Amino acid sequence: MSTEALTPDRILEATEEVLRRYGPGKATVVDVARALGVSHGSVYRHFRTKAALRxxxxxxxxxxxxxxxxxxxxxxxxxxxxxxxxxxxxxxxxxxxxxxxxxxxxxxxxxxxxxxxxxxxxxxxxxxxxxxxxxxxxxxxxxxxxxxxxxxxxxxxxxxxxxxxxxxxxxxxxxxxxxxxxxxxxxxxxxxxxx
Amino acid sequence: MSTEALTPDRILEATEEVLRRYGPGKATVVDVARALGVSHGSVYRHFRTKAALRxxxxxxxxxxxxxxxxxxxxxxxxxxxxxxxxxxxxxxxxxxxxxxxxxxxxxxxxxxxxxxxxxxxxxxxxxxxxxxxxxxxxxxxxxxxxxxxxxxxxxxxxxxxxxxxxxxxxxxxxxxxxxxxxxxxxxxxxxxxxx
DNA sequence: CGAGTGACAGATTTCAATATCTGTCACTCG
DNA sequence: CGAGTGACAGATATTGAAATCTGTCACTCG
CATH class of the missing domain: 1.10.357.10 (Tetracycline Repressor, domain 2)
Incomplete structure (x- = not known):
């Protein structure tokens, strides 16, 4: 799924979407990665921690x-x-x-x-x-x-x-x-x- | 343990003590009754619900x-x-x-x-x-x-x-x-x- | 009589096993 | 080379069975 480059902005958008859908308690980095079609390790390449992402x-x-x-x-x-x-x-x-x-x-x-x-x-x-x-x-x-x-x-x-x-x-x-x-x-x- | 009459005031004091000791999450009516040496049914004779007691x-x-x-x-x-x-x-x-x-x-x-x-x-x-x-x-x-x-x-x-x-x-x-x-x-x- | 009891039903909480998640890192592959 | 991977260890979350709690009520006993 590398049709588009994985930018911080795209990750943030996906994170917002996941937060909106699952709420703050259940939204995980794995969910964000899944929504983007990448592995969660890739997300960690752009944001050091889950806290930084949020x-x-x-x-x-x-x-x-x-x-x-x-x-x-x-x-x-x-x-x-x-x-x-x-x-x-x-x-x-x-x-x-x-x-x-x-x-x-x-x-x-x-x-x-x-x-x-x-x-x-x-x-x-x-x-x-x-x-x-x-x-x-x-x-x-x-x-x-x-x-x-x-x-x-x-x-x-x-x-x-x-x-x-x-x-x-x-x-x-x-x-x-x-x-x-x-x-x-x-x-x-x-x-x-x-x- | 009926040396003293069971008054609302005594129950309230015991409740405060139990709340202080166990916190709001773990304080139960049973605890209050135990602290007073009575059955929890007696507490319910003076306060209709746990919420009313609190x-x-x-x-x-x-x-x-x-x-x-x-x-x-x-x-x-x-x-x-x-x-x-x-x-x-x-x-x-x-x-x-x-x-x-x-x-x-x-x-x-x-x-x-x-x-x-x-x-x-x-x-x-x-x-x-x-x-x-x-x-x-x-x-x-x-x-x-x-x-x-x-x-x-x-x-x-x-x-x-x-x-x-x-x-x-x-x-x-x-x-x-x-x-x-x-x-x-x-x-x-x-x-x-x-x- | 009436303050206090204790067994009970249904709701809530606890606990421990199980699954999932976070963050890392040696690795792949364009 | 360097963006992306996926297996891994330790931390956190989920789950369902068992324990406890809330609120009721027929009862005891002074």
Whole structure:
């Protein structure tokens, strides 16, 4: 089955497929190899361990969210509005993924729990986007000067809204009053940022 | 072994002991009965199911935290200071319990996950204490009038600090920068509340 | 009478044998 | 040469039979 070259990308695609089909508990490297029509030894030539393979899949998946949100962070308009839009989009995207395909979401929850380093980097990217919005807001006189740097403040905003984007809270996202709760926290945060 | 009457309280104590010793996975009603020197049928005379028994233990444990914090919510002084003290005490207590006896904490994490209704009531109590502080702050002109009621605002404060009291985040509480993160969120929240 | 018992049925858990998987490496073959 | 192989050792997962547990209830006995 060597009609196509065995690239890391092809392996990652097959791994995603296997994870989607069998879930995180039953997806094996042998399954991935079988799906590609090669021996599992070949997979190990491209990824040193099963953990590295799963990490690469996780990285890919998280990257998607970052690029989806980037335009919202850079767009024009008042910072408060952009912040609202950005946080709402983050929340909506997470909810959509959690509600739309709960099994796949659960799979990624497991993967995320396995590789905290990858997640930390992803969070840093998101906080970076938040920091940019807040910095813009300050430049336009909309937001007060932060006491301890834009990144620290962005981090605080990210932490304060944790309940609305951290997958560990996914079960709470279908509660009837979750939108009110989100609006209340968002309002509190915006008041805290304003000049 | 009928030297003492078999009361719900004695059963609960024995259950706690058994949970502490064997953990949530291996603690059985038979174990509890054995520890009390009675048959397990007797335990079922006081608690309809094993789940009800566990719930009662959880309730008792959570109650403890509420009564510990109550004096801080009612004490004198500026509301901002009381809020800081209260939230810091909540965070400190959780950290102490998580770090001091991780196994026991893990046990209670499991119990908490089992009975969301009990937890919801407990959260309501805590939010009530927060609401009292915020209401006092408003009465003294320290805090602005909340847009959507004191309870809703208190809930927002509770949600915004979720990362620092929700057991699902316990693993993050030993990170080196967690105190800075807490201080940053607290500062953001206080700015959001101020008049 | 009524708190406590213990045997019971069906559900759940344990345990050990068996199968599968992970990661390595000497090897093949284009 | 070097991408891909497949047999292998040790680790992990599966399986089904046996043991234990949950919840009930007719019963005992002070």
């Amino acid at each position: 990490e690469a899949v996780t990285e890919r998946w998280l990257e998607q969210a970052v690029t989806e949100l980037a335009p919202l962070a850079e767009g024009p308009g008042p910072a408060a509005e952009r912040l609202t839009t950005w946080l709402s989009a983050l929340f909506a995207a997470k909810r959509r993924k959690a509600g739309g395909d709960p099994e796949l979401f659960a799979t990624y929850e497991v993967l995320i729990g396995e590789s905290s380093a990858v997640v930390a980097e992803h969070v840093d990217h998101l906080v970076g986007q938040l920091a940019r919005i807040i910095e813009d807001g300050h430049r336009q006189g909309e937001f007060a000067a932060p006491e301890s740097g834009f990144t620290m403040t962005a981090r605080a905003v990210f932490d304060a809204t944790d309940r609305f984007h951290d997958p560990v809270h996914a079960a709470e996202w279908s509660a009837p009053d979750i939108d009110d709760a989100f609006a209340a926290v968002l309002a509190l945060v915006l008041r805290g940022l304003r000049a | 719930e009662a233990v959880t309730e008792r444990w959570l109650e403890q935290a509420v009564t510990e914090l109550a004096p801080l919510a009612e004490g004198p002084g500026p509301a901002a200071e009381r809020l800081t003290t209260w939230l810091s005490a909540l965070f400190a207590a959780k950290r102490r319990k998580a770090g001091g006896d991780p196994e026991l904490f893990a046990t209670y994490e499991v119990l908490i996950g089992e009975s969301s209704a009990v937890v919801a009531e407990h959260v309501d109590h805590l939010v009530g204490q927060l609401a009292r502080i915020i209401e006092d702050g408003h009465r003294q002109g320290e805090f602005a009038a909340p847009e959507s009621g004191f309870t809703m605002t208190a809930r927002a404060v509770f949600d915004a600090t979720d990362r620092f009291h929700d057991p699902v985040h316990a693993a993050e509480w030993s990170a080196p920068d967690i105190d800075d993160a807490f201080a940053a969120v607290l500062a953001l929240v206080l700015r959001g509340l101020r008049a």
